[in-house]
Amino acid sequence: MYxxxxxxxxxxxxVALVIAAVVVGVVSILRLDTTGESGSVLSAEYTYDLGKLxxxxxxxILYAESRPPVGTxxxxxxxxxxxxxxxxxxxxxxxxxxxxxxxxxxxxxxxxGEPRCLTVADDGKIYIGVGDHVEVLTAEGQPAAxxxxxxxxxxxxxxxxxxxxxxxxxxxxxxxxxxxxxxxLVGHIGEKDPDKNIPGFVIPSPHFDLAVSRDGLLRVxxxxxxxxxxxxxxxxxxxxxxxxxxxxxxxxxCCNPVNxxxxxxxxxxxxxxxxxxxxxxxxxxxxxxxxxxxxxxGKEGQIKLCNTPEECREGGFDVAVTPDxxxxxxxxxxxxxxxxxxxxAG
Amino acid sequence: xxxxxxxxxxxxxxxxxLWGACLAGAGTAAGLSVARxxxxxxxxxxxxYKCIGCGNCATYCVxxxxxxxxxxxxxxxxxxxxxxxxLVPEPKALxxxxxxxxxxxxxIKRTYVEDPxxxxxxxxxxxxxxxxxxxxxxxxxxxxxxxxxxHDRCKNCNxxxxxxACPSQAYKRVPADQPYLLKKVDLKE
Numbered sequence: 001m002y003x004x005x006x007x008x009x010x011x012x013x014x015v016a017l018v019i020a021a022v023v024v025g026v027v028s029i030l031r032l033d034t035t036g037e038s039g040s041v042l043s044a045e046y047t048y049d050l051g052k053l054x055x056x057x058x059x060x061i062l063y064a065e066s067r068p069p070v071g072t073x074x075x076x077x078x079x080x081x082x083x084x085x086x087x088x089x090x091x092x093x094x095x096x097x098x099x100x101x102x103x104x105x106x107x108x109x110x111x112x113g114e115p116r117c118l119t120v121a122d123d124g125k126i127y128i129g130v131g132d133h134v135e136v137l138t139a140e141g142q143p144a145a146x147x148x149x150x151x152x153x154x155x156x157x158x159x160x161x162x163x164x165x166x167x168x169x170x171x172x173x174x175x176x177x178x179x180x181x182x183x184x185l186v187g188h189i190g191e192k193d194p195d196k197n198i199p200g201f202v203i204p205s206p207h208f209d210l211a212v213s214r215d216g217l218l219r220v221x222x223x224x225x226x227x228x229x230x231x232x233x234x235x236x237x238x239x240x241x242x243x244x245x246x247x248x249x250x251x252x253x254c255c256n257p258v259n260x261x262x263x264x265x266x267x268x269x270x271x272x273x274x275x276x277x278x279x280x281x282x283x284x285x286x287x288x289x290x291x292x293x294x295x296x297x298g299k300e301g302q303i304k305l306c307n308t309p310e311e312c313r314e315g316g317f318d319v320a321v322t323p324d325x326x327x328x329x330x331x332x333x334x335x336x337x338x339x340x341x342x343x344x345a346g
Numbered sequence: 347x348x349x350x351x352x353x354x355x356x357x358x359x360x361x362x363x364l365w366g367a368c369l370a371g372a373g374t375a376a377g378l379s380v381a382r383x384x385x386x387x388x389x390x391x392x393x394x395y396k397c398i399g400c401g402n403c404a405t406y407c408v409x410x411x412x413x414x415x416x417x418x419x420x421x422x423x424x425x426x427x428x429x430x431x432x433l434v435p436e437p438k439a440l441x442x443x444x445x446x447x448x449x450x451x452x453x454i455k456r457t458y459v460e461d462p463x464x465x466x467x468x469x470x471x472x473x474x475x476x477x478x479x480x481x482x483x484x485x486x487x488x489x490x491x492x493x494x495x496x497h498d499r500c501k502n503c504n505x506x507x508x509x510x511a512c513p514s515q516a517y518k519r520v521p522a523d524q525p526y527l528l529k530k531v532d533l534k535e
Contacts, residue, residue, distance in 0.1 A: 036511025040401030040476070045450045047401060048481035053435055202462055204424025205488050224426060224462065244428055246435040253486030254426035274430070274486035305485075308514070309395050312484045 050305045053246055054275055054294040060248060062280070062289035063327065065296070066341035070103035072330070076114075080320045080330035080337065083120040088320075088337060090330060091115035091128060096141075103337065109141040116206075117159045117169070127166060129156030134168060134183065147183040155206045158221075158259075162212035165233060169220065171208035174201040176220055178233065189235040190220060198237045199225065207258035207273065207316050213283070214266055223255035228268065228285070241285025246275070249287040258316040261327075269327055273315040276304050278329055278340075291327050291340050299334055306333075388519040390506045391527050394492035396516035399477030399484065403493055406511040407475070413500035414475035414493050414508065416453070416468050421531045423490035425463035431483030431491045432456055432466055449479055470496065489529065497525050 040046070074092030081089045086101035094114055098107040113131040120126050124139025132154040136145040150156070150170060158169030166179040167189070176189040192200025201208065202224020210220045217238065218231045227242025242257075243250040251257055257270040266283035269291065278291040297317070298304035306312035311333060318330040327340045392403075392414070403414035427440055432454050437446035442456050453472035457465045468491075475493060483491040509517035520527065 034507065034510050036400075036402050036406065036513055040405045042401045042404060042476055046404065046474075046476040046478055048399070048448075048478045048485075050481070050485055202427075204426050224424070226428065244440075252435070253430050254424055254428050255487070307398050309397070309484055309489050312489060 054303055056290055056293040060290045063291040063340040064343050066339050069336040069338045072335045074335050077330055077332045077335045079117045080318045080328055081118050081120050082320045089120055091118045116157050119159045119161050121161045127159050127161055129159050145183055157206055158209040160211050167210055169208040169210045171203045171206045174203045189231050204255045209259045211262050213262055221257050226251040259318045261319045261321045263321050264323055269319050271317040271319045387522045389502050389522045389525045390495050390517055391520045392493050393516045393527055394529050396514050397493055398514045399480035400513055401476050402511045403475040403508050406508040408507055412475040413495055415470045415473045415496050416491055417494045418468055419490045419529045422488050422529055424488050427462040430486035431479040448482055494526055
């Protein structure tokens, strides 16, 4: 009797074990994530959280978008400039698009190559960096001049005109070229020279911008050193400002700021890539506030962060300002022009 | 017999020879095509232009230590002092201190070249393919760091478990004689 009972119990235990094993097996198979839905399940140590870095204190955002964005019509927008009447010029694809101050398309000027930078002079002439050389168009958009090519490695990413001087930033050769208005090369600025205390430009990626400030000095972004440097027209290095930091007051990453513009009071409007941020610094380089961050620059309220290699590669917004202090931001990935205006005090 | 020899004119010989050569060529091409597309001659690889560095490569590989490793395209690298693939977003200093390193396994080695340039190398024995450096380099830098399946380790499973779990469909089959998909230099980009 006891033996029979013991056998029964053993049998029951064996059956229970088999059932348990089957259940565990089935549950394991059902819970197996073969599609990656549950993610890598790596700890925070192994993940790079760009979203966390993108957060900006709302109190620091001093500007708001003043009207709906305007599409540029380009597949790849590159640069933006304004003329004295407030008309908007956008370089992209193989053309220049001209828009009215309110954003209505007015004209499309075809170019011989892909433009990367442009500026509009007081007399209306348009100076454009196209491939390895500068092209000049009349105010009506007719070809006026094509300057000497600068070689295969030239990547012209910034251009500014001041009276009879034209300055061109060549990211490929990491140098600023100083021309006269007729296109004659006057000199080079920024070549590394320890004897003259010139640090040299560090340009890891093709983002290299410049502008002439109202004090008659040349301001040049040195993105690899995360700062803006000041030079005389003769090429003497004067001083620089800029702090390396992912915090809002600094320039983050390997190569920022990518572009900048000057407000009428001499303040700087800077654009950064990686974490797309547009900020204002006073004429001494002191942080003033934020125009827009990833949350403001995203589409339809989404935070703008680059995820795919393509998105990351195309980053690097351009900026332009109007005499009344409005800030135009060219979204090179969304191919849109956004206009920001300072919020009313209080 | 003599008649046969007489019938084999030079024109006949060339025509027959040409046909033979064409058939041999077509056969070789077909054979190569079959061999190239034979599953046995295809291997898994990551398209670096689709990879988003999600981290799944580190945990979905059937191997204990993933066959996916970070590689460096030196021609694309900016040799940055503030390398966002090597340093944490807010480093205490731009140096090789462990507290400043982004890689959780310390798999990236930094070597001074000249001011302000540094070379970055991957120690594959330490890299687990998490892609953290890839994401940092991609977001702020030139994207010179990217992930590749290393075929000295990969078992070339018929159904690659990482490929099934890849959210950006970056995995593809490539010919075994060209097993790597490397990034190309484009100075204009």
